[in-house]
Amino acid sequence: MHLALFIIFGLLCLGGALNLLLQRHPINSALSLIVVMSSLAVLYLLLGAEFLALAQIIVYSGAIMVLFVFVIMLLNAGLEEKTHGSRAAYLAGIPGMLALLGVLGGTFFTLRSSFGSARLGAYLATTHDLAQVLFRNLLLPFEVTSILILVAILGAVVLARKEH
Amino acid sequence: MSVPIAWYLILSAALFSIGVCGFLIKRNIISIFMSIELMLNAVNLAFVAFANRWHQVNGQIFVFFVMVVAAAEAAVGLAIIIAVFRSRNTLNVDQIDLMKL
Numbered sequence: 004m005h006l007a008l009f010i011i012f013g014l015l016c017l018g019g020a021l022n023l024l025l026q027r028h029p030i031n032s033a034l035s036l037i038v039v040m041s042s043l044a045v046l047y048l049l050l051g052a053e054f055l056a057l058a059q060i061i062v063y064s065g066a067i068m069v070l071f072v073f074v075i076m077l078l079n080a081g082l083e084e085k086t087h088g089s090r091a092a093y094l095a096g097i098p099g100m101l102a103l104l105g106v107l108g109g110t111f112f113t114l115r116s117s118f119g120s121a122r123l124g125a126y127l128a129t130t131h132d133l134a135q136v137l138f139r140n141l142l143l144p145f146e147v148t149s150i151l152i153l154v155a156i157l158g159a160v161v162l163a164r165k166e167h
Numbered sequence: 168m169s170v171p172i173a174w175y176l177i178l179s180a181a182l183f184s185i186g187v188c189g190f191l192i193k194r195n196i197i198s199i200f201m202s203i204e205l206m207l208n209a210v211n212l213a214f215v216a217f218a219n220r221w222h223q224v225n226g227q228i229f230v231f232f233v234m235v236v237a238a239a240e241a242a243v244g245l246a247i248i249i250a251v252f253r254s255r256n257t258l259n260v261d262q263i264d265l266m267k268l
Contacts, residue, residue: 096191107180115173155239
């Protein structure tokens with residue numbers, strides 16, 4: 004069951020990410036990014052992170068992606084054009100991606116026995132556990148993020164406002 | 168039926184590499200921004216996998232903070248993109264290469 008769900012949603016993740024890379028229109032990239040984020044939420048659920056799975060759906064595939072789609076439509080973004088810069092980027096980007104994947108994947112593969120394996124339902128971090136750590140040990144960082152969000156709201160309003 | 172944690176980590180590495188590649192080869196500034204979000208998500212998956220491995224909640228708290236910072240970053244970044252589009256009328260990064268107008 005766990006294996007089947009991991010394979011289905013892992014492939015959905017990879018397919019969505021590759022589709023993001025291959026599509027030339029930003030709205031298609033945005034929709035495939037929503038697929039990636041939603042299937043990541045299922046993977047979080049498999050790993051026993053129930054709060055994060057819901058937060059992923061609400062914050063990422065809900066709020067952030069709506070903002071992206073909204074901006075794409077507001078700016079009427081079309082197909083991206085090919086320029087002389089894109090050839091150099093292809094020459095650097097694709098070998099760079101393969102090298103990075105080789106290094107990271109190779110490291111994880113050689114160390115695979117020390118990571119152990121995850122069984123479905125063997126570990127579940129409830130909201131209660133999360134709140135214990137967040138509101139007791141990490142209260143100051145939590146309060147600081149509220150200031151960060153306040154600054155981000157002000158910055159977004161100031162930057163996007165039309166100047167008269 | 169159990170899945171090795173290493174598979175989750177390799178999936179996360181693959182998503183991160185695709186994000187890096189998209190960041191380099193995409194020419195549209197919004198697509199580049201979406202590649203950054205993909206990289207953040209890949210790292211979040213690695214955090215959750217490690218939290219499962221050591222049965223520690225702290226890894227999930229990290230993901231929580233990454234989500235908050237990503238939301239703030241998306242709001243500010245998209246506002247910057249709107250401001251840049253207003254002054255230059257293009258979204259192509261090859262034409263947005265000067266800090267000054």
